[in-house]
Amino acid sequence: MTSNLLDRQIDDILGSVLEDATGNVLVVNPSADAIEEFVRVATRFEGDLPSVHMLADERTLKDVMDDFIVASNAADLIDQGVLALRTVEETPENSLLVTEDSVVALVTAGNRVGGLTTDDDEFVSTAYDAYMTAWDDAAEFKLRTPPISRVRQTLETDISPEAENDFSNILDSLETARGDGEGLDEVTISLLVAAKNEALLYDISKWGEDVGIASKATFSRTKTKLEDMGLIDTEKVPIDVGRPRLRLKIGDDRLRDADNGQLATIAQSILN
Template structure:
């Protein structure tokens, strides 16, 4: 059974598999890095995507999808009908990519990830039948994060293009958006760019709840936390009927002077 090395980076291996134009591809027991790279490459792929069936360890999937950047990009693929996620019960399965005529084993060595591939008919048919059975028996993994394209469009429509542009620049400046010290979470990012553009708390929290980022209560709690830390402030805006609403504004001069692409870094330095 002959084998060939597709590449020594996950993105190279994934791109090689997608370039072969399979009708479907199973992503079996991937590492967190493989999930992230597969989602990234698939979102930027210019050809026709196959049906991507990702069968992963539940803990790994939950950990990766805690990152808003990865989860919202994965949700894009789900909404397009290109990606489905299920939970693998047997985590002893090798990490591999499987199509109906190719099996690619993902092998880690010395910090590199190689894709050893074979198109031996008997082997690939056996592998394909096995993962198809695994898939049929697996439970669904539900993403609760909205698709990033929908987030961007609704932010542009409901709040304004300047806020959407700042939101995009902040995300692009981050490697991860978890809110665990490695990156700001999506609610904090939303509130910071809203404050930079002096948006009403009511408007940004309503948008966030409507699009599925978080509840109004979560936005309110995070706003209070950022106020206590001296990052944002509010001012009352009278309305015709009812209590005044709160307009968000930045409270730290370092944030005021920071361009959108550096806003996250400055905010993190203040928080640390």
Template sequence: MASNLLGNEIEDILRSAVEDADGHLFVVDPSSETVEALVELGTAFEGELPSVKLLAEERLLKDVMNDFLVASSAADLVEAGDLEIRSLEAPVDNSLLVTADRTVAVVTAGDRVAGLTTDDEAFVDTAFETYSQRFDAAEPFKLRTPSISRVRETIGENIDEQTREDFDSVLSSLETARGDGDGLDEVTITLLVAAKNDVLLYDISKWGEDVGIASKATFSRTKTRLEELGLIDTEKVPIDVGRPRLRLKLGDERLQDTDAEELASVAQSMIAS
């Protein structure tokens, strides 16, 4: 007889499902919090992950993956073959965790979460077959964010190691990095870190476009906005042929005097003021 799963956080339910899964684990119609928790668990999990097949509404996936921290970590799991993401055309009655051995309905009540579990053989077989077929028939969800591993590796190779270290420090200080125009999205973060290390705009924007973060035009527009807000400044650097290039500089003493770990919070307060 399967035991129901109880916990204060969805992570407790997911961890139990991941640890007990043998083969495929279908995560069906999850909440945004469940998707975020699944990606975080998969990234930090010690041991061999099951083949996780995420089937969620496209609108929810787009919203969750608008956070660079979540999307870039999910891309790591996809590249490793540990995660597949597909779009659910129509919602189901419950959020489900489905394996070949049991089916778990995820239920939240206030600040508690439960996994109502059955291992009835006939029901579990039917559920597994049903969602296997629905997953196979669903459209793949295309992540447009590069994996965080590739971002970290290439920024060190193409810019320098200090910029990579500062980039990591800024990301680790953030809870989200959403591209909604109001907070610190990945382009803003990259430009601030580049300015902290006196990197040329041409170099950082070319790297950003090549790795898949954003186009050079997006980097240029964001640079202009940050200049207008007084967060960064530029100086012209002559080159042998063509127009001078621009070296990025932090434009405010509050930023110039801060460590990378506090760069994001100081910049965010300046943007909000």
């Protein structure tokens, strides 16, 4: 890559670097937007991805990974062995994409993004060695969100194929899944899906804890909140031994016949 990448979208620049890279790619001090776009571009990338080492500010990474959609797709990339995340206490001044062949500085000017590129052998070699040393000294970022492929596979197996399909469609209809007013969180989505498919609270909360989404206690607290707000309802199901289990059901008539996109929108409006 010898030419500057001017007046581009960040995803265009990231895609160009991933396509041209022949070895490791160092993503140095990315912005929150760059991290989100990288995960999106890498998830949709056709072909073999290079090994990507992302060296980022810890607070920025934590904020971005609070979004289940971004974090679960990043976890997939980590699980595939193509992405690793580390943090540094003092971040470099520049946002860079560094490969063994080129260095691209990401420069934002208003709504425009430029990738200022050099392939000068001496400069590239010096930069690559310097940031690989920084990488070796950096602390690993432990992403606790489970990979989205594992979430979908186990949801299909443990609950039902219909529940997995509803879960995926709701995620696809959302721009973010944070539960902060901008989107539903993963526990709320799971419980709404379970209610739509009339699954047992025990089954969905056990699945959620086993796969690593949240504890059974978190599922129980969220269920109580959704029930108090009228989004879901429960009915007791007797079992041979022990206390009856609770079957989840949709509680609000507006949600009953809604498709998954409408269900997410209506649920968000009620919760807000």
